[in-house]
Amino acid sequence: MDKLDTITNYVKSQDLASKAKMTSSHQVTYEMFTNESKSLAQIAKERDITEGTALGHLYKASQEGFKIDWLEFVTLDEIDTIEKAIKTVRKRIPKDETFRMKFVYEFLDEKMSYVKLRAAVAYRKENE
The missing domain is CATH 1.10.10 (Arc Repressor Mutant, subunit A)
Known part of the structure; x- marks a missing residue:
């Protein structure tokens, strides 16, 4: 050996x-x-x-x-709001442009933190 x-x-x-x-x-x-x-x-x-x-x-x-308990970072109501915003933003961006969470942040008038946005996405991925 x-x-x-x-x-x-x-x-x-x-x-x-x-x-x-x-x-x-x-x-x-x-x-x-x-x-x-x-x-x-x-x-x-x-x-x-x-x-x-x-x-x-x-x-x-x-x-x-x-x-991870993502609900420590974001409520179910906020998750629903974020999901609706993501769907709306995805429909609005040109096909040649990459989707970015910044677009959702701006769409929501910067009222939801990036932590909430990311936690909402993580929550949904785990609960699909």
Whole structure:
């Protein structure tokens, strides 16, 4: 057995690949949010990231199967409003233009935060 095989076997035996995943940036954010009950603002401040980045981490964690209660960020009424706005905006943008959440934000007269917009989309993806 050569050195590479020895290392590969060791990594597999210690399950180091999954342990490395567990300490990824989005996992740290998820643990702070769920285990420590910290808000996005607190997480952002402590980790020196934006709230949008922290929310992105939670979204990524949810895509990996971790449960997020998106209703902590947005109400069902707000989700309905956001969904209607998304549908309207999608119909209005030219076919050659890429859809951006900024269009929805502006359509809603900047009254819904990007956190609410992203949480609404995440909520619907999980509850389709």
